[in-house]
Amino acid sequence: MSGYLSGVLVAYLLNLIIAYAVFLPGAGGILNLGVAGFVAIGAYASAWLSNEMEWPLAVTILLSMGVSALIGLAISFPILRTRGVYMVLATIAFGEVVVGLLINVEAIGGAAGYPVFEFIDLPVIALCTLAVVLFVVWLMSTRFGLALRAIHDDEPVAALFGVSVRGVRVAAFTIGAAIAGLGGALYGHHYAYVDVIYFTTLVSIYTLLYVLIGGVQTPWGPIVGAAVFSLLPELFRGATEWRYVFFAAVIILIMAVRPEGIITRALLLRLKRRGTIAAPTKEAAQ
Amino acid sequence: MTKPLLEIQNLSKNFSGLDVIRDVTFHVNEGERMALIGPNGAGKTTMFNLITGVYPVSQGSIRMAGEDITTASDRSRAQRGIIRTFQNIRLMPHLTAAENVMLGQTCHSHGIWSWLAPVGLQSSRSRKEADHALEVSGLLEYRDMLTYDLPYGVQKRIELARALSAKPKLILLDEPAAGLNPSETDDLAQQLLDISASGVTLLTVEHDMHFVRRLSQRVIVLNFGSLIAEGTAAEVQNDQHVLEAYLGSDRKLEEEVAT
């Protein structure tokens, strides 16, 4: 595989992992615009653990996911008390606080950035991405996933049928934080360098944007959303100056045509039904 | 069978100074079919919202099966068997009919394993139960369809199926017959009688007095938030206070008898 191709692919896969971190709470109606904060926590935690402790990568990555999850759990309580635009602002504030703290810790390089010695390449990243996709697809098919989607549609009614609205949302937010931590850890080990400027609110905004473009109704949404975001600009590479103008125009067009995201539940059910109509032999035989 | 299941004691509710429920006391016995009627704006839906914990009460108490639930959460009331339908259908639009029904089962999900049960699989126990519930209600053909563009009558039946899948002790029905045609109304009445025969207690808000007569053993009447009459359907229909209450409203009791 050419360096260019594998470079684009790694970027896509990392974006996809982070997309799932935003998707999970998003499926329950939580807008997390602080995901870059969790990515940063995962990146720095794993970098520090492998640089300083020299623990095996599998351990440092799992631990960094745990750290990110714990911080996610802790802040989910105040954040989930807020609603709408206040929740958006609270999560942005979280991301900014994380970056603000990290930049002041000399042990991890401070403003100068932090080199990461252990290297992770495409195959491991691809495997991790696959694991995340399978995990989220599975989770969304459990009663937990059903409850999460019910909360998204009608929170009061979900509670009237026994859904612990707070518990489910806290869990979704926390698991999302762990996934973001994984994305961050892989990021640091792949690019061999972490710096707070990679984890700004702009990253969070873009991630939420392409998650919404893909759609939060099904776990397949992020795959498409992250693809649009990571691969589309590459297609416009020829038109160097106009590249991002085209890109923005396409994004706006998609949002206008598919306001609930490209992949919706209705779309998947329609495709499935068409599939069963195309194959009527089974019923004819009965 | 005269043990009270739901006991409402001196219940009041006001919304920023407006008294919507005023000092109401009544009870529903176990296994009973009771109706709650009253002119538009009398406070019937608000009463349901208080019983299910959507709103906190201003004064008074609510007991379920002998236990005080006045301040219990909406979720814990569902777990105690209080389940409702809605005057304006509140199905989850992005869930299929089967998933909406499976949501009803959630109040009996305890422990991590039941939360991780794979309800999305066609072969899962939850899914089979939901399919069975839909089949019993004649709704199987809709099971994999999103509910938002299904016909109104079908949506109402799915709502009822969802409520039943919660295995309620007490089911609160907010105008279940509204918007249904006569034959649908007839089927519904029969279905509710069957549900009652299976041991579920019914409290029904309904304007159609013909339906109320057929379904209910006892009727209570609310007007401007106050309880003004109680008795059999025939008794309350001839009650002077009730006639006056409906005389002042834009909806006449006679009309409701006619429909």
Ligand SMILES: Nc1ncnc2c1ncn2[C@@H]1O[C@H](COP(=O)(O)OP(=O)(O)OP(=O)(O)O)[C@@H](O)[C@H]1O
């Ligand atoms: N959340 C609320 N805030 C303020 N006022 C409310 C609220 N909910 C209900 N009300 C008021 O309480 C009164 C009773 O409303 P409610 O919906 O309980 O009546 P209802 O008997 O169900 O009427 P209908 O037959 O039209 O359904 C109405 O005047 C309504 O405007």
Ligand SMILES: [Mg+2]
């Ligand atoms: Mg009402």
